[in-house]
Amino acid sequence: MKFVIATHNPGKVVEFKRLLEPMGIEAVMADISEPEETGTSFEENAYIKAAAACRETGLPAVADDSGLCVDYLNGGPGIYSARFAQPGKRRLTVLEKLQGVPKEQRGAHFVSAVCCVFPNGDRIDAVGKCFGTIAFESRGENGFGYDSIFEQDGVTFGELPSAEKDARSHRGHAFAAFEEKLRGYLATHPADQKNTGD
Ligand code: ITT
Numbered sequence: 593m594k595f596v597i598a599t600h601n602p603g604k605v606v607e608f609k610r611l612l613e614p615m616g617i618e619a620v621m622a623d624i625s626e627p628e629e630t631g632t633s634f635e636e637n638a639y640i641k642a643a644a645a646c647r648e649t650g651l652p653a654v655a656d657d658s659g660l661c662v663d664y665l666n667g668g669p670g671i672y673s674a675r676f677a678q679p680g681k682r683r684l685t686v687l688e689k690l691q692g693v694p695k696e697q698r699g700a701h702f703v704s705a706v707c708c709v710f711p712n713g714d715r716i717d718a719v720g721k722c723f724g725t726i727a728f729e730s731r732g733e734n735g736f737g738y739d740s741i742f743e744q745d746g747v748t749f750g751e752l753p754s755a756e757k758d759a760r761s762h763r764g765h766a767f768a769a770f771e772e773k774l775r776g777y778l779a780t781h782p783a784d785q786k787n788t789g790d
Pocket residue numbers: 598599600601604629641656657658659660673674675702735736737738739761763
């Protein structure tokens with residue numbers, strides 16, 4: 593099975609491949625456009641990205657819309673996580689907004705809404721979340737995005753080896769739920785298993 597990875601975020605590409613390939617999926621990249629994320633939820637935006645990539649490539653396409661929801665910021669930046677500050681300034685902006693806020697008020701969670709769209713219009717949706725706190729400073733070089741400021745049990749995601757992040761992360765949980773739904777879908781649509789994109 594060949595699926596196109598509908599993301600332009602290099603950090604996500606690495607994780608998509610890591611999570612999809614053990615499912616027996618050949619996760620390929622393609623020269624796809626970047627549709628405007630006009631949805632009002634993670635789920636809507638994931639569908640917009642997957643549907644566009646499927647339309648453009650003729651292959652099943654998997655997208656994820658994800659973000660960091662900070663309790664102290666009333667759930668923000670949420671679906672605006674990639675857009676609420678200049679590239680390179682996003683982690684710092686979150687840390688600045690939480691300056692002086694004590695640990696017990698620094699609760700946060702990540703959300704990943706995964707959407708897979710098939711050429712026949714069928715879709716599979718799955719959501720994953722993980723809960724933690726915003727660290728007082730950035731720590732760790734692993735992962736991407738907000739990983740180095742998101743802490744669980746005293747360790748940031750930026751300090752975790754990739755397998756450990758996948759076991760705990762919103763995306764790991766979303767892809768686990770996706771895998772289960774995909775198995776059910778393929779059991780009732782065996783023709784789709786033969787899809788090699790040729
Ligand atoms: P695509 O839409 O092309 O997939 P994007 O980066 O614009 O790429 P989103 O719109 O879903 O993706 O925005 C997600 C934001 O949340 C982005 O700033 C990410 O860096 C951040 N984010 C998502 N998952 C994350 C993770 O596992 N660790 C750290 N930050 C994450």
